[in-house]
Amino acid sequence: MKIGFVSLGCPKNLVDSEVMMGQLVSRGHTLTTRPDEADVLVVNTCSFIDPAKQESVDTILEMAQYKKAGRAKKLVVAGCLVERYRADIRRDIPEVDAVIGTNELERVVEICEGLGDGEGAPAPYLYHHLTPRVLATPDHFAYIKIAEGCDHPCSFCVIPQFRGSFRSRRFESVVAEAAGLFERGVREINLIGQDTTCYGEDLGIRHGLAALLARLAQIETPHRKWIRFLYAYPNRIDQRLLDTIAAHPDLVKYIDVPLQHASAGVLKRMKRGASGEIFLRLLERIRRTIPGVAVRTSLIAGFPGETERDFEELCQFVEAARFDHLGVFSYSDEETSGSYHLDRKVPARTIYNRKRRLLAIQRKVSRARNRQWVGREVEVLVEGPSKETDLLWEARMPTQAPEIDGVILVNDCEGRPPASGEIRRLRISEAHDYDLVGTLLPASEARPPVRPGSLVQILPAAASV
Numbered sequence: 001m002k003i004g005f006v007s008l009g010c011p012k013n014l015v016d017s018e019v020m021m022g023q024l025v026s027r028g029h030t031l032t033t034r035p036d037e038a039d040v041l042v043v044n045t046c047s048f049i050d051p052a053k054q055e056s057v058d059t060i061l062e063m064a065q066y067k068k069a070g071r072a073k074k075l076v077v078a079g080c081l082v083e084r085y086r087a088d089i090r091r092d093i094p095e096v097d098a099v100i101g102t103n104e105l106e107r108v109v110e111i112c113e114g115l116g117d118g119e120g121a122p123a124p125y126l127y128h129h130l131t132p133r134v135l136a137t138p139d140h141f142a143y144i145k146i147a148e149g150c151d152h153p154c155s156f157c158v159i160p161q162f163r164g165s166f167r168s169r170r171f172e173s174v175v176a177e178a179a180g181l182f183e184r185g186v187r188e189i190n191l192i193g194q195d196t197t198c199y200g201e202d203l204g205i206r207h208g209l210a211a212l213l214a215r216l217a218q219i220e221t222p223h224r225k226w227i228r229f230l231y232a233y234p235n236r237i238d239q240r241l242l243d244t245i246a247a248h249p250d251l252v253k254y255i256d257v258p259l260q261h262a263s264a265g266v267l268k269r270m271k272r273g274a275s276g277e278i279f280l281r282l283l284e285r286i287r288r289t290i291p292g293v294a295v296r297t298s299l300i301a302g303f304p305g306e307t308e309r310d311f312e313e314l315c316q317f318v319e320a321a322r323f324d325h326l327g328v329f330s331y332s333d334e335e336t337s338g339s340y341h342l343d344r345k346v347p348a349r350t351i352y353n354r355k356r357r358l359l360a361i362q363r364k365v366s367r368a369r370n371r372q373w374v375g376r377e378v379e380v381l382v383e384g385p386s387k388e389t390d391l392l393w394e395a396r397m398p399t400q401a402p403e404i405d406g407v408i409l410v411n412d413c414e415g416r417p418p419a420s421g422e423i424r425r426l427r428i429s430e431a432h433d434y435d436l437v438g439t440l441l442p443a444s445e446a447r448p449p450v451r452p453g454s455l456v457q458i459l460p461a462a463a464s465v
């Protein structure tokens, strides 16, 4: 059968899609990028906030059109929307033939082949290094999910309700997967989970993430490699972790730590604790321990009870913290979240204006930070031709994570032409609000080997959240 796959949402969901595609391909099915050619269409959904839910429903209905007009005989919906609204999907979207929950990834083949429907898996699922997986990212970078679920009580968040309690993958399984990916020519590995900094706690491993990072950095590879982790929890960032990152050149100098807010009162209502002062001290310790480190965070605008004063405090915090990268989410009133029952909801217009104001402050910070790079030479990972124009190529510094941060637009090249996946030096010539511009310098390493066949395109999604 020909299977068309749409993957929505975050990299954690993308890995689930890659595991499902791996199952299908390992059982002889083929993947197509053309929904009109597919026999079966699979939409792997996201549902953590309203916009994500809306995008999921829109995409399902869009794919349902292909069932009416195209060759597709079956429409399968997978992922987080299924976990939250399994019965609603079945009742309200009759075009959907079957559903697959987040713990039923290994049932995708039988479900696509028409042997059953997702009833909800008894046991929490977590893939391992022998699980067939098709990479949906470009050949030179990949995500590794090191844990699933979450035990934190953040009052606005519903993820633990459908991703379950926190569970780590086996240490040696992650190491084997990373070694296999590097062996296949991957240059950059991004470790992900709902909270990567809790890694190993449930396995009795002290300083689990630091130990894992140090072990991954020791993997022998013929070429330079980059190792990054995303989704840290603020009070889990300890000195051992920072020292480990500082000690290993292959561990990129990058910390992604969603802080959500800076007002102690709002953080308390979020059931996260801490305060802007505590976070500024944490940032100071991170920057002191890891020179040149980039810090990314995400914040929520308009949480119930957020007063003008709380918001001003948040604005001053963003100005003082000077993050390298920052994302802002509008508060989403999820009916099964703890915060749903809180009073003093913030009007939608106010939430909109507050989000815009935070992003405007960060745009200035980002522009000023970017200007400091002009004239400097940096190490970059060459991504490939720019998505905007084929007159330019794109590259990233270690301080720029894939798919979420700014990039470097390559408008000139010294020495041989660029190649996707090579790590090379670059001189920065221009700075914009989020992106930089520069000239690739002559290559210092041999052109990286390209292993065909590992790259499989999935159907384009409207816009991943």
Ligand code: SF4
Pocket (backbone or CB within 6 Å): 150, 151, 152, 153, 154, 157, 158, 159, 160, 194, 195, 233
């Ligand atoms: S740490 Fe992240 S995934 Fe876990 S409850 Fe909080 S916001 Fe949700």
